[in-house]
Amino acid sequence: MDHDQARARLLAERAEVADSLRDAESAAQRDRAASDVPGDAVDAAQPLVDQGTDEDITQSLRERLAAIDRALHRLDDGSYGRSVRSGRPIPDERLEADPAAELTIEEARQGS
Numbered sequence: 001m002d003h004d005q006a007r008a009r010l011l012a013e014r015a016e017v018a019d020s021l022r023d024a025e026s027a028a029q030r031d032r033a034a035s036d037v038p039g040d041a042v043d044a045a046q047p048l049v050d051q052g053t054d055e056d057i058t059q060s061l062r063e064r065l066a067a068i069d070r071a072l073h074r075l076d077d078g079s080y081g082r083s084v085r086s087g088r089p090i091p092d093e094r095l096e097a098d099p100a101a102e103l104t105i106e107e108a109r110q111g112s
Contacts, residue, residue, distance in 0.1 A: 001095040007075055009099045014068045021061040028054035064100075071100040083107055 074080040081090055084102045094101050101108075 001081065001092050001099065003075055003080060006080060006095065006099050007072070010068050010071050010075070013099070014065065014072070017061055017065050017068065021058060021065060024054055024058045024061055028058060067100040067102065070102065 070084075071080065074082075074084075081095060082088065083090055083104050085107050086104070088104055088107075090101050090104055094105055
């Protein structure tokens with residue numbers, strides 16, 4: 001994948017993920033506040049469930065943001081497009097599907 005194209009896609013996704021993360025963190029704060037409001041037992045449980053879901057979403061978004069930042073760093077240091085594990089080239093098709101890919105398909109299937 002062309003590095004300028006990769007950078008543009010990564011920066012666009014980074015902005016989108018950062019916006020989503022801000023929204024999710026706001027939702028989590030609202031759910032935490034709602035769980036502190038007295039109510040019946042059924043009503044009290046829902047904000048706690050929502051809060052757990054919000055935390056899962058925010059964690060996932062933080063992980064994606066970190067992956068994007070690592071990909072941008074690899075672009076800067078010249079190692080973009082190569083597996084962080086083996087150094088083998090990551091096929092363009094994989095980078096098209098996920099510009100922040102860190103491993104080849106085979107390595108990703110093998111797990112961490």
